Amino acid sequence: MNSAKRLALVLAIAVAGCATLKKRGTVAARKAADVVTTVAALNSGCFVEANRLLLGSMPGPGLIIGLSVAFVAVLWGLDDPKANSVASSITCVAAEHNVLLL
DSSP, X not given: OOHHHHHHHHXXXXXXXXXXXXXXXXXXXXXXXXXXXXXXXXHHTSOOOOOTTTTTSOOOHHHHHHHHHHHHHHHHHHOOHHHHHHHHHHHHHHHHXXXXXX
C-alpha cells in the first residue's frame, strides 16, 4: 500500500470515529484494531513494541491480547463517557500509527 493510500485510510478511520468516541463499544473496536495492527507489525518485523508497559518483556500476541482484554474489561465496567473518549482516542492513534508502519 503506498503512502497516499495509507494516509487516506488513517484519515478515514479518524473522521469516522469522531461521533462515537464516548461509546464503550468503540473502545473495544479500536482496541481490537490496535491489537491486530500491533501483532501484524511485530510479526512482519516492521517495529518493536514501544509501549512502556511492555518494555523489558518479549511481548507476544498472547500478552498483547490479554492486556488489551483486561483494559477493555475495566473500561466496559466503568462505562464512563470521558474515560471511553480518552481510551478511544489513544487506541485509535496507536492503530493508525501501526497502519502507517505496515
